[in-house]
Amino acid sequence: MKRPAGESFSGVLDTATLLRRGEVARDTHILDFEITGGHLPAAPPLPGQFYLLDCGGGREHLLRRPMSVHGVPRWGEGDAMLRFMVQEVGWGTRRLCSLEPGARVSLLGPLGRGFSYGGGGKRLIVAGGMGVAPLFFLGTEMDRSNVDYDFVAGFGSEADYYPWLGDLGVTQEVYTQDGSVGKKGIASDGARDAMERNNYSAVYTCGPEAMMEVVASLAEKKGVPCEVSLVSRMSCGIGACRGCVRPGRDGENLCVCTEGPVFDSRMVVWGR
Numbered sequence: 001m002k003r004p005a006g007e008s009f010s011g012v013l014d015t016a017t018l019l020r021r022g023e024v025a026r027d028t029h030i031l032d033f034e035i036t037g038g039h040l041p042a043a044p045p046l047p048g049q050f051y052l053l054d055c056g057g058g059r060e061h062l063l064r065r066p067m068s069v070h071g072v073p074r075w076g077e078g079d080a081m082l083r084f085m086v087q088e089v090g091w092g093t094r095r096l097c098s099l100e101p102g103a104r105v106s107l108l109g110p111l112g113r114g115f116s117y118g119g120g121g122k123r124l125i126v127a128g129g130m131g132v133a134p135l136f137f138l139g140t141e142m143d144r145s146n147v148d149y150d151f152v153a154g155f156g157s158e159a160d161y162y163p164w165l166g167d168l169g170v171t172q173e174v175y176t177q178d179g180s181v182g183k184k185g186i187a188s189d190g191a192r193d194a195m196e197r198n199n200y201s202a203v204y205t206c207g208p209e210a211m212m213e214v215v216a217s218l219a220e221k222k223g224v225p226c227e228v229s230l231v232s233r234m235s236c237g238i239g240a241c242r243g244c245v246r247p248g249r250d251g252e253n254l255c256v257c258t259e260g261p262v263f264d265s266r267m268v269v270w271g272r
């Protein structure tokens, strides 16, 4: 089975300063960090790559929390600005979403393999809920590279809708479960419609596993390559602890932090 084609870096440990934070949707914040005087890799992070963020808490909460890169407003020699989108679900994310500008946060990255979006043809991006964090970044990079794509996004309701989606260079097909924004339904409904109407050269998806499973199966039936971004509980982020490993379709183990989080959908065992 094909291994993921995106780039992989071993990340570096840096300390970043929070420049600003704002709530953009229910319990969901955008955080802009600045890194100055760091030892940054020459190339900026790719869509789909992530950082491990220290949420504080000392011995009680040793593990850093994985967050996808949501944008890279600036990337220079030892000087960068990084954007994350964080949804409050527990202790660590609540800490991140209550930081004030000027707060110093230790982060490790960029880590993992991102999406591979070279080549020609029209692409389809399918985001469910927080899957929008890496996929919005993918959309902005496709805009920059003049890649032709459609964007389907699904949210619970209007309160969860991400208003910055309108900044993308394409019209988005939006679904909410209660029909308060866009069409009533879920992102995989939109993916099905889009794949019936168009011929895509590749599909990219991130969100709830049940949604990614449907999207991957639709793409596989059509013979279209599909990349999925998996979520796993992580501790080291560098392939050492094996805590993030999950079984693959060929009986091999998938190390989500180093071989992923983006995988060819044909490598993934769903419904765990």
Ligand SMILES: Cc1cc2nc3c(=O)[nH]c(=O)nc-3n(C[C@H](O)[C@H](O)[C@H](O)COP(=O)(O)OP(=O)(O)OC[C@H]3O[C@@H](n4cnc5c(N)ncnc54)[C@H](O)[C@@H]3O)c2cc1C
Residues within 6 Å of the ligand: 050, 065, 066, 067, 068, 069, 085, 086, 087, 088, 089, 090, 091, 092, 093, 094, 130, 133, 134, 230, 231, 232, 233, 234, 261
């Ligand atoms: C590669 C990767 C990229 C991610 N990118 C983002 C992102 O851009 N934005 C974002 O908001 N979240 C992202 N997540 C999920 C995020 O890491 C978790 O929500 C976070 O670690 C929870 O920490 P906590 O201390 O707030 O929750 P905890 O207090 O540890 O747990 C609270 C609840 O969250 C669940 N949870 C904890 N960790 C995870 C996890 N890794 N995945 C799924 N559920 C979890 C727990 O089961 C529990 O129900 C990403 C996860 C991965 C693996």
Ligand code: FES
Residues within 6 Å of the ligand: 233, 234, 235, 236, 237, 238, 239, 240, 241, 242, 243, 244, 245, 255, 256, 257, 258
């Ligand atoms: S988190 Fe340790 S091996 Fe992936």
